[in-house]
Amino acid sequence: MFRAQRPRTARLTPWEGDGRVTGVALLLPGGFLRSRRRPLKAAELGLRELATGLADRGRPHGLAVHLLRYRYGGWNGADADTAADTHWALDELARRHPGAPVVLIGNSLGGRAAFWCAGHPSVAGVAGIAPWLPSGDRVEQLAGRRVLIVHGTADRSEASAARSLEYALRARRVVPDLARYEVPGGNHYLLRRTADINALTT
Structure with missing residues (x-):
């Protein structure tokens, strides 16, 4: 007898705090195209060090920090x-x-997921660290949000710095409150500048 596999479900890491939540930081890890x-x-x-820093600084102000664990990689x-x-x-948050x-x-x-979902009514801002932003991805959903993009100039991956720059230039037409920084x-992976990038993002 084969045992039927249960469908995978996405999960949020617990919020380590108490009291009233006045804001949420949702961290979205990287992965693969397929x-x-x-x-x-x-x-x-x-993202763990960034999550810890956000939680430490935000706890007195009611900031809940969650990391999303996807169904698939x-x-x-x-x-x-x-x-x-x-x-x-x-929706769950x-x-x-x-x-x-x-x-x-x-x-x-x-x-990419962050920018795709920026139009959700709960979203106030979006930060992308070396984000994968292919040409042609929509930007209209960013209207009314604050936007940050950080990218290394030598990123030659599919999530290249050139692509995020092209995306940012298009997005500026709908979201003037956009900042893009280059490393x-x-x-x-930006490993040598982790502390700086975490401070900027926080």
Whole structure:
């Protein structure tokens, strides 16, 4: 007898705090263009220090920090699984913390999900760290949000700095409150400048 596999579900890490939540930071890790396997734990590790810093500074002000654990490790073409999971997370956060504004902070693949889902009514701002922003992705959903993009100039991955620059220039037409910073010589992972990037994002 074969045992039927239960469908995978996206999950939010717990909020380590108490009291009234006045705002939420939702962290979205990177991943692969295509993968039906479980997400790599290493993708979360890159955001762990940022999550800790946000939680420490935000706890006195009612900031809840959550990291989204996707169903799958990949975007997966038209299925856009990463964005679908992000939309689920935003609906769930609106249920848990009614009225609390959310800032999406996405790395690489998670950056694309953040920008795709920026039109959700709970979202007040979006930050992309080396975000994957292919040509042709919509920008209209950013209207009324605050936007930050940080990218290394030597990023030669699919999520290249040239693509995020092209996206930012188009987005400026609908969201004047947009800032894009370049890290000279930084590659896709930006490991040598983690502390600076975390401080800027926070």
